[in-house]
Amino acid sequence: MTRKKAVAEATPSRPAPPHAEPEGESEAAAHLLELYRQMQTIRRIEEECARSYAQGKIGGFLHLYIGQESVGVGALAALRPDDYVIGTYRDHGLAIAKGMPPRAVMAELYGKVTGCSRGLGGSMHLFDVAHGMLGGYGIVGGHIPLAAGTAFASKYRGDGRVTLCFFGEGSVSIGSFHEALSLAALWKLPCVFICENNEYSMGTPLQRTMSVEDVSQKALAYGMARDRFFARDVLEVEHRIREAVDRARETSEPTLVEVRTYRFRGHSMSDPGKYRTSEEIEAQKKHDPLNRARDQLKTMGKSEDELAKLDAAIEEVVRDAIEHAETSPEPGPEILEETTYSGPFAR
Amino acid sequence: MREIRFREALREAIAEEMERDDAVFLMGEEVGRYQGAYKVTEGLFERFGERRVIDAPIAENGFAGIGIGAAMVGLRPIIEFMTFNFSAVAFDQIISNAAKVRQMSGGQFTCPIVFRGPNGSARQVGSQHSQSFESFYAHVPGLKVVAPAFASDAKGLLKAAIRDDNPVCFLESETLYGIKGDVPDPASGDHLVEIGKAHVPHAGTDVTIVSWSRITHVALQAIAELAKEGISAELVDLRSLRPLDEETIVNSVRKTHRVVVAHEGWPYGGVGAEIVDRIQRLAFDDLDAPVLRISGMDVPMPYNAKLEQHCLPQVPAIVEACKRVLYVH
Structure with a gap:
């Protein structure tokens, strides 16, 4: 799998394409193509997750990212490979954008031992130490102090890493959000707090859960830098998050970024969605970031044929991930004690 | 030292x-x-x-x-x-x-x-x-x-x-x-104590008192009182509560056959209850009396000095419990 950074920082020695297109434009198209590939992979993987869930092959809770892919993909494109990412239970997109193999993600959802968390975490708890994926967490807001902690460690060691912390607007009323932002601003920790505002918390619209409409205003009380924008263009997301990442890396200052997005599916698979109209969802789908990226790619000279080939390659990745998940073994009880404690079990 | x-x-x-x-x-x-x-x-x-x-x-x-x-x-x-x-x-x-x-x-x-x-x-x-x-x-x-x-x-x-x-x-x-x-x-070098190992600060033969933290010191006073009456009590100071040193507890029970667990926390579902469960499972045949617990009283702690002492495990209560498991009343 080609890393997005490798695309973004392709060296001039790379052979020029056959078309007499200027080098910069070609690289820009290749970069967007890579972001599109990630978004489309996430969407297709999740569509298949929904199918497997309906078939009873995936248990527990399943929170889909469909509609929000441009946030995770755009934001993570602004990172170094060794930077840290931490998020909520809606974590499939972040995991794949961070470079985790779709096979390992799908196997985890199936509860298989080949899953990224060996079948012990499930959909909500995707971890990968090698990729700097610090996991998805199930207590709303509870992971935000952890992000301040990994950023604290980076500053303590001077390793130059930045932590990206993702959460929904449903998290910004709870104390752990405020304590983490307060401490990150006080101690100047290299962390970017990304609020993915999909407007509905679980099923309650923002105006009924918050006294202000602009989430980014929460930064003001902490003297923290802030930003606020729509997630419809993945390149815009990357560009704006890069500003915050650069600020964190260069001056060790945190930022609160409110990214306005929309989930096309329910909060989880058990959500009947009675709190919004189908007209509203259809109107929002007109801003689908995947369609926008696809249109942009065509404008940049990518042919329908080229995009179809990419889509076909993604289908193969999805098919392979499902097959891997379905044929992998389950973990046995012997795994439980060694994963609970490091060293002998403390009984 | x-x-x-x-x-x-x-x-x-x-x-x-x-x-x-x-x-x-x-x-x-x-x-x-x-x-x-x-x-x-x-x-x-x-x-x-x-x-x-x-x-x-x-x-x-x-x-x-x-x-x-x-x-x-x-x-x-x-x-x-x-x-x-x-x-x-x-x-x-x-x-x-x-x-x-x-x-x-x-x-x-x-x-x-x-x-x-x-x-x-x-x-x-x-x-x-x-x-x-x-x-x-x-x-x-x-x-x-x-x-x-x-x-x-x-x-x-x-x-x-x-x-x-x-x-x-x-x-x-x-x-x-x-x-x-x-x-x-x-x-004289690194002083490390292994987590999960209890110790016996006072050896005895008639009854075992299991305790930890502050109440260990109360138990030592109780042991001194019991000695005056000719009762030899052994103290197991757990030091670690998880993991729990079953071996040291059971070895003491095998020796004395009678146990009092004394701690400051509340009784309901407390660590004392866990210890009693382990003893009855691991050393049932060695017991000559039911295991008793002396715990903090089952109320929020009052401010009043006398009432506070009333709610905390005291020397007389531990002495009394030891006598009860010895049937010396």
């Missing part, structure tokens, strides 16, 4: 481990410039500087979480709670993150962190500042819980806790900080 206070023993442990490993840092309220609310951390700010001795605002949920995040990526934080009562504000961080991250990541992440501070009653500090938290934390797989009674164990166990790759709740006692005890000289 030299005699130092319990708080000095803790301070030595922290300083030695910070000296030994740059990944160790100390964070909490008033731990630095103020020199610690109970002076455990006195002088550490001057010695190690603000990078490693960090004064946190009053935000236990926030700074406990910061410690856990830092531990996940390789640091070894010591998080001080001014008292363990305030750990309740950070309860979610401790039980949902510190205790879970290793298992839910399939063993990829560890969380080498110590949460330490005074636990249990002090003197007339009222219901919200007098709670014993060991039963809450010992209940949770993924955590270790330690509660020393003596200065030497305080030092050795804290050093072991800092080096442990698991989250450890290290329960101290405000009323023990000033007591003195023999602690090996640092020049």
